[in-house]
Amino acid sequence: MDDAKACLTIVAMAGVTYLTRSAPLLALAGRTLSPWAIRLLAHVPASVLAALVAPALLRPDGRFDVGLGNVVLWAGLAAFALAVRTRGFFGPVALGMGIVAAARYFLG
């Protein structure tokens, strides 16, 4: 993709991102969504995040792998456990990256 087209893509990305952040604040100020829509929307983040991360952990090279050699999976489980415990953000990411980097350094 050439630079101009990439730039256009980025501007469009910014547009849709801003829409998700501003629409409820600007359009819904004072009003409320229907409870039905709120409850459905409330389940989108967990589901979309899980749908995005699951293949990265379980199919790191495009095929299903739950073996010991799949360091991303084991680092991911450790990071997830820490995140559930601490509700932290940076700690779990750093722990996972540390495990993956160490495994690659020591195990090749």
Next chain:
Amino acid sequence: MQHQPPHILGKGVFKAALSLTLPIAMGYVPVGMAYGVLAGKAGLSAVNVLLMSVLVYAGSAQLVAVGLFASGAALASIVATTFAVNLRHVLFAAAMSPLLRGWRKRELAAFAFELTDESFALHAARFGRGDRDKGLTLTINVLAQASWVGGTALGLLVGDVMGDGRAFALDFALPGMFLALLAGQLAGPSQVAAAVAGAGLSLGAAALGITGYGALAAGLAGAACGFGVEKWMMRKPV
């Protein structure tokens, strides 16, 4: 007034904002670096790499987009995926809306531009303890984004010496981020059901060779599953 809280005085606002933003910046700088390195490798120009951190300012969406740019995905597919990944911000904004009552439209517009998972968490906690200073709120947002853009620039600078970044586990930054965000979402059985359904459907789609919009569709279907579980639980007599 003689005894204003220190953060209402001009210079004090900046200092207070700095100390409140520090924990966010400690997460943003390294992940921003990972984004900068990977985006540079994906063939985006340095200007475009920085532009994305300035205009989009959404870490997970930016890292997903980098993967899509690298694989030569179409513009529409990158934009649609960005929208889906950032849909969660609708909820953060909706939750913030009553807390920002009385703000002017243009102040809300400025606040929305820098509303992220982390800034939402910080402001929700601050507002909860009665600290609702507008200047401080907006200064925190600007400083947090500055740390993200600064991290991006650092990533561009060190990109050449880091190779493909695998030795530094940069490829784990995105899944690690998603897992940390996911952990924060799992409040209650219906949320867990939504996550399990989303993950299972996404893996199924991947196994069938459906990529691109597969994870997206799986995510939306999973949300419907979680919603269904919640409705079913509410009907069940306890």
